[in-house]
Amino acid sequence: MTAEGFDGGSDDVQVAEAIAAEQESLSPECRADPARLRRLLAPDFHEFGASGGEIEFEGTAELVAASTDPDGEPIRFHDMRGARLADGLVMVKYTSDNGARRSNRTSLWRRVGPGHWQMFHHQGTPTQQ
Numbered sequence: 001m002t003a004e005g006f007d008g009g010s011d012d013v014q015v016a017e018a019i020a021a022e023q024e025s026l027s028p029e030c031r032a033d034p035a036r037l038r039r040l041l042a043p044d045f046h047e048f049g050a051s052g053g054e055i056e057f058e059g060t061a062e063l064v065a066a067s068t069d070p071d072g073e074p075i076r077f078h079d080m081r082g083a084r085l086a087d088g089l090v091m092v093k094y095t096s097d098n099g100a101r102r103s104n105r106t107s108l109w110r111r112v113g114p115g116h117w118q119m120f121h122h123q124g125t126p127t128q129q
Contacts (some may be wrong), residue, residue, distance in 0.1 A: 015082040018090035018109040021117040026077060026096075032070035034061035042110060042120035050103040050124030073099070090117070095127070102127050 024030050025040050038061045045057040080094035088111035108121040
């Protein structure tokens with residue numbers, strides 16, 4: 001996992017925790033472990049993928065694990081930043097590079113316990129730059 005342009009200047013603990021959870025969700029180790037990934041996804045998780053498809057919670061972790069090589073090339077990301085929308089609700093935005101594919105990404109994270117965050121919405125939009 002490579003972080004370039006990370007907005008580490010925020011002193012908002014909630015934003016920092018949600019960004020850390022996002023980064024964990026991108027790690028090959030997490031993506032290859034369905035149980036670990038499921039802990040980061042809310043039961044009402046929904047995604048509009050960069051491919052145009054829609055993904056729900058059920059089966060997502062297994063699908064991601066089946067397509068992830070834990071020793072493979074990590075997803076690179078840059079310009080990761082976050083904003084607290086309300087207490088316990090953070091939006092994280094960044095650009096990812098996965099091989100030749102580049103996407104603008106947005107995730108919504110909900111705090112479900114002290115220091116424990118779950119992603120309940122994600123959207124990836126392909127981009128040229």
